[in-house]
Amino acid sequence: MSLHGSFIKVHEKLGLSFKNSRELNRIIDGLPAQRPRFKREEIVVAGESYDVHFRDIIECVRALYGDPEFARHLVFLPERHYADADHTKRLYHDMHTGNWWWAVQKSIEKLTPGATVMPIIISSDKTQVTLFGNKAAYPVYVTIGNLPKDIRSKPSQRGQVLLGYLPTAKLEHITNKAARRRTLANLFHACMSRILEPLRKPGVDGMAMTSGDGVTRRVHPILAAFVGDYPEQVLVTGVKSGQCPICQVPHDELGEHCDVEYPLRDINQTLDVLDTADESPTGFLRACEDAGIKPIYAPFWQHLPYADIYLSITPDILHQLFQGLVKHLVSWIKSVYVTAEIDARCRSLPPNHNLRLFLKGITPLSRLTGREHSHICRVLLGLIIDMRLPENLHPGRLVLAVRAMLDFVYLSQYPVHSGDSLNSLQDALRQFHTNKDVFLDLGIRSHFNFPKLHFPQHYRFLIESLGSADNFNTEYTERLHIDFAKDAYRASNHKDEFPQMTLWLERKEKILRHEQYMQWCQLGRPALDVVNPLHAKQDSHVKMTRYPSAKAVSFDHLASAYGARDFRLCLSRFIVRHNDPTCSRAHVEHLAANLRLNFRAVATYHKAKFWESDFPRYRHASDEYDVVHVTPSRFNTRQREVPGRFDTVLVNDGSGGLLGVQGYRIAQIRAIFSIPQREVTRLFPHQDAPRYLVYVEWFSPFRQPEPHHGMYKISRALRDGLRLAAVIPLENIRRSIHLYPSFGRQVPQEWNSSNVLELCEKFFANPFTDRHVYGTMF
Incomplete structure (x- = not known):
């Protein structure tokens, strides 16, 4: 039988409505589109034309606003x-809890009452799409602050x-570096001006827009936030590299103590300078120099209503903290x-589920x-x-400096x-600045x-204005690059790729929309995975495997292999x-010594999973x-x-609460087990027996934390030289x-x-394994 004949039979047996990829693509192209198509336009800058591929931003935000899956959120x-x-104790989390939305709402209501503000969040970041070579893409993303951050932060939710x-042109034909940088900046702003131009009129007058629940409101789309790393922040605001994009701090005072405040950049002053661009070129350059900005002609935010680009720059946990301050801190410590010795200590840290062991240092x-x-x-x-x-x-x-910086990193998240x-956040930053001169004394800086x-x-001000920093983490943008840039590029033939990428x-x-519709037809409306941080479940629970890891482990084997040396006595x-x-x-000792156990083996479990929903504010x-x-x-x-591997755990003695270490004690688990079901009724005639039990070895109780690093020091709890179990x-x-081991001056070999x-x-109890333990226990 021919290959063609075999394919026809497969096609018929599967009941496919297409015979090849061309017919399949034709079917897909005929499906209704929820989001607008891409279009290509030429942007002319400095006499050169460049292609920019973009969508109608109004239709994009209309699609998000009108999606039935988002309606209830x-x-x-x-x-x-x-x-x-x-x-008296105000909370800040999503954008609608910050001061920016209140201020813009009041400003619009003065002119046109009954407005619904739509905060526009733009993010951009150039990324490489090939492992080798210099192929790059420069995607720009948009979302709206009306959506909760738990939707916006997850690519699977399509928020x-x-x-x-x-355009990703490097303009290498411009030999003068300063002129090239100016042209690149003007090219960026010219493209962004064209893309965001539709926001100008509806930002002032509003426009009718229907949400997914069928209600039509007068919506004012306003640029609220621009998410990007520091080069993007400099490019967007037009400030010079090495300057703060938010305030007017001189460059040689960037490292000053955090109690020193500098005036914020004045958007009105900047707009007045930009209005002189059509006058004398020399005068425009001088005015820009006096205002501390680059001579950019018509930045994209110049004519956007109610927008203040300086106050739209957001905290960036990924690049500012992890790839910035933490990176510097690690390099200073290595110096x-x-x-x-550092690497030897890395190899001697005990394992933990939330910890990566750097066994090579x-x-x-x-x-x-x-x-x-x-x-x-x-x-x-x-x-x-x-x-x-x-x-x-x-x-x-x-x-103290290291502890303070780690505190700031964790608190900011x-x-x-x-x-x-927020007071603790400021105190941590102040503590770092108080002690940072140690690196000067050591000759490191x-x-x-x-x-x-x-x-x-500026973190406190920005959190109070726009909501918590995890609203705008550039880590989300980095993840979007995989779907919207790298995978799209791989699907092209790598020649004139952008039309192919946009079509793909x-x-x-x-396809995703059609799949979502089919799920809705079969199962009803699927629930989005969104958790309100203020109304999440407040109890923690344990999940165990259905079957034990070992069905029958003898008491002797528990002592020799698991280290549960006093198992029988402790169980009694x-x-x-x-x-x-x-x-x-x-x-108790008398009765336990005489208690008869009719079994000599128990089922053991090698893993237990604990849900950490007991305090969602720090989840x-x-x-x-x-x-x-x-x-x-x-x-x-x-x-x-x-x-x-026998992990250490926090045990609640019955009086432990949601916060702090009072009522808790550290122990090392030696065995997780269950008593044979046939013996439960005999051993617990009047009480409900726990299904799962653990054999633990205790550490000493928590006392006062150490003064320099603020961690609790503990040791094994002993009685007559034997471990308490x-x-x-x-x-x-x-x-x-x-637990951090107390290594001393040198790690024993x-x-x-x-x-x-x-x-x-x-040992020292480690407060930094994850944000939950940091926020709830220490």
């Missing part, structure tokens, strides 16, 4: 949220729209200490991503707390802020006058106490769970021994906790990641 008016009934591709790493820098943040303080500085200088100021958390250190001074994206959007004590909580200690952006591992050593397929219900465990919990005597 849209916000139409600004709100003030409070943490108390007296309305961001690719607005267009800007201060012996790199071999951190000093050999280069070209780190923001995610890798975030993982370094989780171990950084533990590497240096007891290392000596050169010439025996006291490390107190350096440790809170999805909900209050006045208290000669000054701190760089923009990424200055910009955090239009077809992909139609638990049974006695559970049946009679008022029993005295001596009586993770994506990972809302924590995992505890309890695994004995084993041999792999190559007959090599894999060390055992107990059996407790699994539900008493709140989550895992990571025999220590490694798998044995350090056994060999080390003193």
